[in-house]
Amino acid sequence: MAQNKRLFAWFAAPPLPLTPSPTRDEGESEPPAIPAPFPPLWGKGLGIEGQKQKDRQPLGRIDGATKLVGVIGWPVAHSLSPVMHNAAFDALGLNWRYVAMPVRTEDVGAALRGLRALGFQGVNVTVPHKQRVVPHLAGISPEARTLGAVNTLSAGPDGWHGDNTDARGFIRDLIAHGVDVKGKMCLVLGAGGAARAVVYALTAAGGRVAVFNRTHTRALDLVSDLTGLFPGGVLTAHAMAQLGDFVRDGERAPGLIVNTTSVGMWPDAGTSPWPDGLKIPPETVVYDLVYKPLRTRFLEQAESCGARTIDGIGMLVHQGAEALQLWTGQEAPIDVMTGAAREAAASMTESEAANGEKEHQHL
Numbered sequence: 062m063a064q065n066k067r068l069f070a071w072f073a074a075p076p077l078p079l080t081p082s083p084t085r086d087e088g089e090s091e092p093p094a095i096p097a098p099f100p101p102l103w104g105k106g107l108g109i110e111g112q113k114q115k116d117r118q119p120l121g122r123i124d125g126a127t128k129l130v131g132v133i134g135w136p137v138a139h140s141l142s143p144v145m146h147n148a149a150f151d152a153l154g155l156n157w158r159y160v161a162m163p164v165r166t167e168d169v170g171a172a173l174r175g176l177r178a179l180g181f182q183g184v185n186v187t188v189p190h191k192q193r194v195v196p197h198l199a200g201i202s203p204e205a206r207t208l209g210a211v212n213t214l215s216a217g218p219d220g221w222h223g224d225n226t227d228a229r230g231f232i233r234d235l236i237a238h239g240v241d242v243k244g245k246m247c248l249v250l251g252a253g254g255a256a257r258a259v260v261y262a263l264t265a266a267g268g269r270v271a272v273f274n275r276t277h278t279r280a281l282d283l284v285s286d287l288t289g290l291f292p293g294g295v296l297t298a299h300a301m302a303q304l305g306d307f308v309r310d311g312e313r314a315p316g317l318i319v320n321t322t323s324v325g326m327w328p329d330a331g332t333s334p335w336p337d338g339l340k341i342p343p344e345t346v347v348y349d350l351v352y353k354p355l356r357t358r359f360l361e362q363a364e365s366c367g368a369r370t371i372d373g374i375g376m377l378v379h380q381g382a383e384a385l386q387l388w389t390g391q392e393a394p395i396d397v398m399t400g401a402a403r404e405a406a407a408s409m410t411e412s413e414a415a416n417g418e419k420e421h422q423h424l
């Protein structure tokens with residue numbers, strides 16, 4: 062019970078003012094304008110002839126005082142996080158930039174030492190390094206330790222400190238959508254890394270959670286790992302094949318269904334984790350962590366049953382907002398980040414997205 066209270070306080074807590082504001086000094090003069098013969102700087106390259114128009118994006122100011130953060134993973138070229146975070150820095154007037162850095166598995170330790178030596182303020186970590194960074198940390202938050210995965214590093218005086226903002230990001234997005242799961246039956250499809258964060262968040266928020274997974278043993282493992290954390294919590298594991306019987310049993314009508322699997326993501330956008338013909342009660346909220354495409358087949362099935370739907374952009378934004386707040390001590394501009402991420406996701410073509418990493422729950 063005490064633990065639950067602490068968790069609620071944690072969800073509700075304002076961002077911690079960990080670092081002083083890195084904004085430009087008041088009254089600091091603007092740098093001299095670029096002389097006319099020079100081409101403008103562009104987001105990808107320097108205005109090279111023949112470059113596609115859509116690649117030409119003006120950069121915000123970068124100078125000797127610019128602070129750096131970024132994401133490591135493999136691959137990371139199609140991450141939406143740079144667009145989202147840089148839009149936030151611009152909106153906040155912060156002289157910070159966020160970059161994507163592909164790092165091979167065998168180079169994770171060297172990369173973290175190097176980023177620290179270079180003065181990076183923070184780092185997001187995505188697949189496949191979320192566990193691999195742990196031995197290189199000076200400290201780790203209780204949530205990250207419990208979830209067995211780190212997605213955000215902050216620079217401390219003694220080294221990198223690891224946190225996991227996925228669970229907080231998910232619950233904050235539910236709150237933003239006005240969804241209260243307390244006492245509600247929540248069905249979670251999948252039992253991987255993303256499911257762990259979602260189940261943790263839902264149980265901490267007082268939901269009754271049933272986990273369904275293709276591989277039943279994985280669902281059992283997840284439930285057994287998290288059950289002890291929330292005495293009084295209701296957490297059960299099921300094989301995906303049991304989903305139909307569970308849903309048709311009117312006694313356990315779901316208030317929320319969350320897809321945490323990658324089923325339905327490009328290039329398999331025609332697929333869904335939800336069985337064809339299985340009705341979703343219209344009063345259910347259906348949440349898909351997938352955002353490539355934004356409108357998944359699962360969400361279409363839910364809509365056709367009259368259910369309310371939420372796509373995966375919100376969790377991406379809120380886990381990023383939590384990280385930005387940890388790094389800068391400033392409240393993240395959620396609307397700006399949402400607009401930037403949604404626009405970038407919508408303009409991503411299927412082939413671009415399919416060549417990227419599994420970003421639906423990983424930045």
Ligand code: ATR
Nearest residue numbers: 251252253254255256274275276279322323324422
């Ligand atoms: P993530 O970190 O994105 O959650 P993961 O840990 O690899 O990635 O987990 C992927 C999840 O999607 C798992 O629950 C996986 O089910 P299994 O444990 O049975 O592998 C689920 N998943 C992936 N492809 C699937 C498919 N074609 N059908 C059903 N479930 C699938």
